[in-house]
Amino acid sequence: MASSKAPPFTLYEYRASPFCVAVRIALNECEQNFTPREVDPQKPRTAAFLRRSPFGRLPALVEHRPSGELSIFESPSILLFLAERFENSNLSFSDLSSKAQALSWLNFLSSGFGELLWRVLTESHIYEGEDGRPKILQTFHEELERQLGVLDKHLARRAFLAGDYSVADTLATPLLDLLPKVKDLDMDAYPHVISWRDRLRSRPSYKAAWPQEKTEK
Numbered sequence: 001m002a003s004s005k006a007p008p009f010t011l012y013e014y015r016a017s018p019f020c021v022a023v024r025i026a027l028n029e030c031e032q033n034f035t036p037r038e039v040d041p042q043k044p045r046t047a048a049f050l051r052r053s054p055f056g057r058l059p060a061l062v063e064h065r066p067s068g069e070l071s072i073f074e075s076p077s078i079l080l081f082l083a084e085r086f087e088n089s090n091l092s093f094s095d096l097s098s099k100a101q102a103l104s105w106l107n108f109l110s111s112g113f114g115e116l117l118w119r120v121l122t123e124s125h126i127y128e129g130e131d132g133r134p135k136i137l138q139t140f141h142e143e144l145e146r147q148l149g150v151l152d153k154h155l156a157r158r159a160f161l162a163g164d165y166s167v168a169d170t171l172a173t174p175l176l177d178l179l180p181k182v183k184d185l186d187m188d189a190y191p192h193v194i195s196w197r198d199r200l201r202s203r204p205s206y207k208a209a210w211p212q213e214k215t216e217k
């Protein structure tokens, strides 16, 4: 029987953003319904939105509680919150050491790999042809290859970053979807990263994050 209750969460998002995709996957892993609220990143933010996400960035997750709203911004914080909030979900940590492992990889993906990927894409697509850019791009590209090499070696001996599936894999999923956009990147050099990406994409939580849409190859 359909419930008349409003979903407990509202997700303020820019649908195509990898950080917002990661939160949708996490909500699905925790089997939580949510109301999506699309925010146009080009338009000025409302005061109400800025109270929930002080820098005006997306995603922001709001939990509606009897005592009031809880707002969380920054995707790693949202993922961590959901993992702790739903202790019987696929995201919950089995013990402190698996939590520490997952957080190490989560932070690397958020500030290291994710940041680098964004720079490579920006340099190659937006500033293509400008003086001085190719050298910078080459440096970023080499670092991306180095990081993918480390990930590949790590994943040769485990199915997921921290052993079992965790929030780190959740954030990785939409970041891996960006790799085909990187020019001159030979993904065949990273077979374990490719099988990991395929394992992540085959999860129902990923498919449910893109209703009525096709997955980009």
Ligand SMILES: N[C@@H](CCC(=O)N[C@@H](CS)C(=O)NCC(=O)O)C(=O)O
Binding pocket: 014, 017, 018, 019, 041, 055, 056, 057, 058, 059, 073, 074, 075, 076, 110
């Ligand atoms: N570190 C943030 C990054 C969020 C982010 O960069 N969001 C973009 C959408 S992809 C955004 O809100 N851009 C608009 C802006 O910065 O004003 C997170 O993980 O949540």
